[in-house]
Amino acid sequence: MEFKKSGRLTRVGYEIRGPMLEHADALETAGNPVMRLNTGDPAMFGLRAADNVLQDVIAHLPESQGYSAPQGIVPARLSVADYYARRGVPDVTADDVYLGNGVSELICMATQALLDDGDEVLIPAPDFPLWTAATTLASGKAVHYLCDEESDWYPDLADMTAKVTDRTRAVVLINPNNPTGAVYPRDVLEAVLDLARRHHLIVFADEIYDRIVYDDALHHCAAAIAPDVLCLTFSGLSKAYRLAGLRSGWLAISGPKQHAKDYLAGLSLLAAVRLCPNVPAQHAIRIALDADHSIDDLVLPAGRLAEQRDLAWELLNAIPGVSCVKPKGALYAFPRLEPTVYPVEDDGQLAFDLLREEKVLVVRGTGFNWPRPDHFRLLTLPGADDLTTAITRIGHFLGRYHK
Structure with missing residues (x-):
């Protein structure tokens, strides 16, 4: 056979x-x-990463030999919640944060917990291809909305709007964008978030490059602009904190959760199924975020x-x-x-x-x-x-x- x-x-x-x-x-x-x-x-x-971030990971190795809680250790999740509070995102607590083996694992978890056969996710073209792959593996359908090269690679809102159907469940924003390097101004984000609001879509905001912006560009956190929209914000230590090999990422849930209890229960189930994220890598998060060892x-x-x-x-x-x-x-x-x-x-x-x-x-x-x-x-x-x-x-x- x-x-x-x-x-x-x-x-x-x-x-x-x-x-x-x-x-x-x-x-x-x-x-x-x-x-x-x-x-x-x-x-x-x-x-390379900051020395004291690595030293903190090493110092915590003796207590990192067992599983952590499925969502991750509390001090790291508190640091992520505080990070988004400083970015203007209201009401994010440690309970709203999931740590993962890189953002990639969390993207797969978020799509698997949401999608049934044929459910659609609006994903930019060009995209970071993991979003399309994860949607497909979750039995969903990736629907690609065009970004306009002649307009600094901003999303084509008319194209995005035309592609919303009764099967659309979420819209992906990659900002700053991989592969184009676009950084979306506030008015562009507001238009996309308003579309999500009107069509009751979850926003998956991939913001792994939020600290890597040039010239006069400003990164606006989508969750801070639309606190009334259910938003999952993804980021981690791979890029701005130069720790790609640790596979240390997170997602933070913000916005109204009362109509998403079943989805969030599914996300918690998947977190438990994988047992927990890499425990030593979680100890890098607190000192990296609290001491702001970024790439500025x-x-x-x-x-x-x-x-x-x-x-x-x-x-x-x-x-x-x-x-x-x-x-x-x-x-x-x-x-x-x-x-x-x-x-x-x-x-x-x-x-x-x-x-x-x-x-x-x-x-x-x-x-x-x-x-x-x-x-x-x-x-x-x-x-x-x-x-x-x-x-x-x-x-x-x-x-x-x-x-």
């Missing part, structure tokens, strides 16, 4: 890792170093991340036939290939050819559920010299590719 994968997996993609990464690993095993611009892991590029100095105009963002944006736009909206947040750029210059039909093949010929690993744009093969995503995390080398190689590759 041949055992096959579940049919649900035929509709699940996650191309940030997968066959392209396997091919990159094979190239390096064969002695060909690869410039990896695919995964936003700060540690890979020399960005790196995103200022003279900071490393801001300068690398500027450099990547300038180099990409200098390539003939390539344009890139300037990222206002996060750690990525999402450049466009002008179709009249680069008539690409298969952006996966283009990314593969780039890897094979120039040893540069990027992620194709359709891997983020963008509907056309005319974009790709790259990291802005590498240092200036490596970024310059990588984007120069991309320019050389494209110079040959379109001829």
